[in-house]
Every structure is written in structure tokens, then in C-alpha cells.
Amino acid sequence: MAGVHVSTTINGDPVEFVCQPAEVLLDVLRNRVGLTGAKEGCGTGDCGACSVTLDGRLVCACLVLGAEADGRAITTVEGLASGGRLHPLQEKFIEHAALQCGVCTPGFLVAAKALLDRNPDPTVEQIRYALAGNLCRCTGYDKIVRAVQAAAAELATDAAQAGKSGKSKKTRKQTAA
Template sequence: MRKLHVTAELNGEAVEFLCEPRQTLLEVLRDVLDHTGTKEGCATGDCGACSVLLDDRVVCSCLVLAPEVEGRKLQTVEGLADGDHLHPLQRKFLEHAALQCGICTPGFLVAAKALLDRNPDPSEAEVRYHLAGNLCRCTGYDKIVRAVLDAAAEMRG
């Protein structure tokens, strides 16, 4: 099958890859670009585990075809930490024990970052609505919501 050549920006760095038209962004991130932080849950856009930022908007990478990202800017969970310094969201998820099995965590972190980038001071209800597309079967969500609110407070200074 003829492959398509795609160039994009991933976590601030230029990347290029070859893909088949049918391949999703999720498949390419994990299997071609070796960015396995992004997880596959449902593969139907319901669970949010594969959330990434595409031009600063949070999307399910299972519902994006890889060739669609030509020339676009991508951010994944790997781009959150600055070297050894965790992003405040990551630190607060650890402090609040906002994860157990961890499969949903990268998606939650990326989706939460998208919220705080747009709204540095969200209410609890806003956090819950914003994260309604991310499913967690372990924590019961409360710790996640607290971690996001606490990270937002710290980031506001």
C-alpha cells in the first residue's frame, strides 16, 4: 500500500512519518513514533484515554486519521514534564493519589491541561463537565477533580 508522508510538530519538535491513510494518530504515536504514553482504551472516542492536544484542542487520537495532522501541532503526555520536573498536574495527581491502574491518567492529564490553558480558575462543576469524556474505572473521579483544582490553584500562584 502506498504510504503518505506527514510532517508535524510533536511536543515542540518537528517530526515526520510514513503512514497508511487508514492509520489513526493514536497508532502512529504509539507504533511509529514510539510515544507510548498515550493509551488506547475504547478506540471509539468514548473513554478519552487517547487524548492528545491537536493545535491546542483536546481530541481523541483514535478518532483522528494520521494524515490529518500534516502541518499541525501535537502535544502528548510526554510533553507535559520539563525534563525531570513534573508538570503541576502530574505532581498533584501523585499527591492526591488520583490514579490507580494508570491507563486513563495520560488522557486525564492532557485533557486537564487543555482546560487550565483556557480557564486557569475553573469551578469544580467546570472541571467535572470538561473531563466528562475521560473515563476512570478505579478512582471514582473525586481525587482526580481535587488534583486538577489543586494544580490550578498552584499554577495561579
């Protein structure tokens, strides 16, 4: 079957690929683009290990066709750190031992970032429900929830400092985002 030519943006970079019409975005990312951070845990949208954002919206990459990425912007776990600095969520996951085997971690980080982007100060319950689409079999979620709380607190402190120190810092943050 003839391939589909797709022009898209992945983690801020322009990317072009050719994929089969029935090929899911997860397979494209992993097998054609070489980004293996998103994992296949189920292939049916039940585990969230392949979580990515598509134009800022959290999706399971196993339920999106590669062809649907055309003209849109994708963020994967590989796009969370900016330059040499980890995203506060990434730092807090390490600091709070919020991962054991780590295979679900990319999905959790992408989903948690999507939560904090729309709700910078979530309650424990809001965190638990926002992450209910991501399965973790190792941790019992305890340390994951705590890491997300800690990251939210740090981002709030960063934002307050950025507000105080004026415009230049804001510009830097926007570029990083």
C-alpha cells in the same frame, strides 16, 4: 496501499513519518513514533484514554487520521513535563493519589491541561464536565477533581509570582509552554 508522508511537530520536536491513509493518529503515535503514553481504551472516542492536543485543541487520537497531523502541532502526555520538572498537574496527581491503575491518567492529564489553559480557575462543576469525556474505572473521580483543583491553585500562585518578579520569568514560562 501507498503510504502518506507526514511532517509534523510532536511535543515541540519536528517529526516525520509515513503512514497508511486510513491509519489513525493513535496508532501512528504508539506504533510508528514510539510514544505509548496515549492509550487505546475503546477506539471509538468514548473513553478519552488517547487524549492529545492538536494545535492546542483536545482530541481523541483514535478519531484523528495520522495524515491529518501534517503541518500541525501535537502534544501528548510525554510533552507535559518540561526538562526535569513535572507539570503541576502531574505533581498534584501523585500527591493527591489521583490515580490507581493509571491507564487513564495520561488522558486525564492532557484533558485537564487543556481545561486549565483556557480556564485557569475552573469550578468543581466545570472540572467535572471538562473531564466527562475521560473514563476512569478505579477512582470514582474524587481525587482526580481534587488534584486538578490543587494544580489550578498552584498554577495561579506561580502566575502571580511570575507577574511580580517581572519579565524574565515570564519569558521562561513561555519557552516551557
